[in-house]
Amino acid sequence: MQTQPSVIATGDFLYFAPGGQAFTIPGAGTVGAAAKPGPTDPIWTTFALGSVKKPAVDKITSKEVKVTAPMPGTGIITTKQVLRTEHDLMMTVEMNEISRLAVAGFYKSPLIQLTDTGFFPLSGPSSFTGWLKRQRYDASNGLWVVDDWWVDLNVTDIKAGENNVINPTFAFTWLYSALAGSAI
Amino acid sequence: MFTKDKIEAIDHKNPPKPHTPEALAKLNDAQAAKDAAKPVPPVAVTPSPKP
Numbered sequence: 001m002q003t004q005p006s007v008i009a010t011g012d013f014l015y016f017a018p019g020g021q022a023f024t025i026p027g028a029g030t031v032g033a034a035a036k037p038g039p040t041d042p043i044w045t046t047f048a049l050g051s052v053k054k055p056a057v058d059k060i061t062s063k064e065v066k067v068t069a070p071m072p073g074t075g076i077i078t079t080k081q082v083l084r085t086e087h088d089l090m091m092t093v094e095m096n097e098i099s100r101l102a103v104a105g106f107y108k109s110p111l112i113q114l115t116d117t118g119f120f121p122l123s124g125p126s127s128f129t130g131w132l133k134r135q136r137y138d139a140s141n142g143l144w145v146v147d148d149w150w151v152d153l154n155v156t157d158i159k160a161g162e163n164n165v166i167n168p169t170f171a172f173t174w175l176y177s178a179l180a181g182s183a184i
Numbered sequence: 185m186f187t188k189d190k191i192e193a194i195d196h197k198n199p200p201k202p203h204t205p206e207a208l209a210k211l212n213d214a215q216a217a218k219d220a221a222k223p224v225p226p227v228a229v230t231p232s233p234k235p
Binding site: 013015021022024028029036038039040042045048113114115133135137143147148179181182183 | 190191202204207218
């Protein structure tokens with residue numbers, strides 16, 4: 001992390017480990033909110049998302065509650081405090097490639113395994129969960145943040161962009177896990 | 185409670201090699217069998233309040 005504010009032209013790398021898949025590093029387990037694979041485990045690259053077309057966009061929406069109180073001797077009530085009692089953190093990102101995750105996420109099929117030769121739209125779970133690892137690099141290959149999010153994965157669009165290249169859009173919703181966070 | 189010390193980067197220039205289809209299927213089967221063999225923890229029973 002920079003000690004002083006600095007302009008950063010960023011490039012993002014995304015990796016995804018789907019929930020329910022087995023991993024072996026740092027120990028044997030099944031990917032879940034309470035079980036995160038180590039960074040050298042092959043599961044991070046087995047269900048590859050592809051390369052990021054543009055850096056991801058994060059959005060936080062909060063439910064605001066304004067607490068008001070009178071100013072003494074004025075007869076005027078003003079805002080004394082703002083509480084934000086519900087938070088929602090989302091990341092949307094457009095990718096360059098079509099992946100098995102993009103197809104399964106968009107067509108709502110079950111997770112497409114490496115050995116599968118087909119998929120069945122609308123027959124999968126209503127959501128995919130898994131670990132999303134985002135690594136943000138600056139223009140000089142400096143790693144300035146690593147995000148580990150336990151997320152709901154959704155694919156909202158699978159449209160053809162410039163030059164007839166299909167760019168799937170992923171929407172990741174942050175879900176609570178004690179193992180989630182960001183290293184800077 | 186966040187555990188930032190356990191957030192580690194993947195070496196993006198030399199990322200882990202993906203599983204082969206056979207290796208992943210074998211691993212998933214073995215882990216599923218292991219999970220199924222785990223003893224189910226006993227369910228705590230709350231005694232009914234005395235009348």
